[in-house]
Amino acid sequence: GENVEQHPSTLSVQEGDSAVIKCTYSDSASNYFPWYKQELGKRPQLIIDIRSNVGEKKDQRIAVTLNKTAKHFSLHITETQPEDSAVYFCAASKGGGKLIFGQGTELSVKP
């Protein structure tokens, strides 16, 4: 069935370093790939998304890359700050339907 694998499950970086989170999806018909940030006790918040007709998208310190052939997509955060500490979820969907989420990455940015 549909599946999204996310790695690593935990990631600790020093402030100012870069962080990379990787996801792999199983359904080749998937065409929409959002990333959500969830702080403790809060709702998931969309931080960036990419559609299958684009290979890369950037928004300030955040970028997402998509490799459709390999069914991989990645989140890149540069110049990390303590406020970037949270759990990050990748997801995939097709045709605007249900999101299939990865298991999450707990990012810790140490000052």
Add this chain to the structure above:
Amino acid sequence: GAGVSQSPSNKVTEKGKDVELRCDPISGHTALYWYRQSLGQGLEFLIYFQGNSAPDKSGLPSDRFSAERTGGSVSTLTIQRTQQEDSAVYLCASSPGGAGQETQYFGPGTRLLVL
């Protein structure tokens, strides 16, 4: 404008009782989704409504779970004969619907504890 709202924010119930969880989507959004998040886990899809189409119920874990969406707006998720493993945060999301408008906006969730 107002975001997705959910009520109650917290619900404690006894095993075997029925519970109803409510979701008010963003006005004008035609798509509405329910997800479940167990402690420290990812989000698990439950059910999806899009306009007047038949809902996608493929994620409902058992026949104790059901949901309806009245008038294309408010949705209610009902869990009958609750079990302890139903304890989780139930999240609702909505999106404008249609091609290129897939972004899902989440509500604050209902934290359900079954004793």
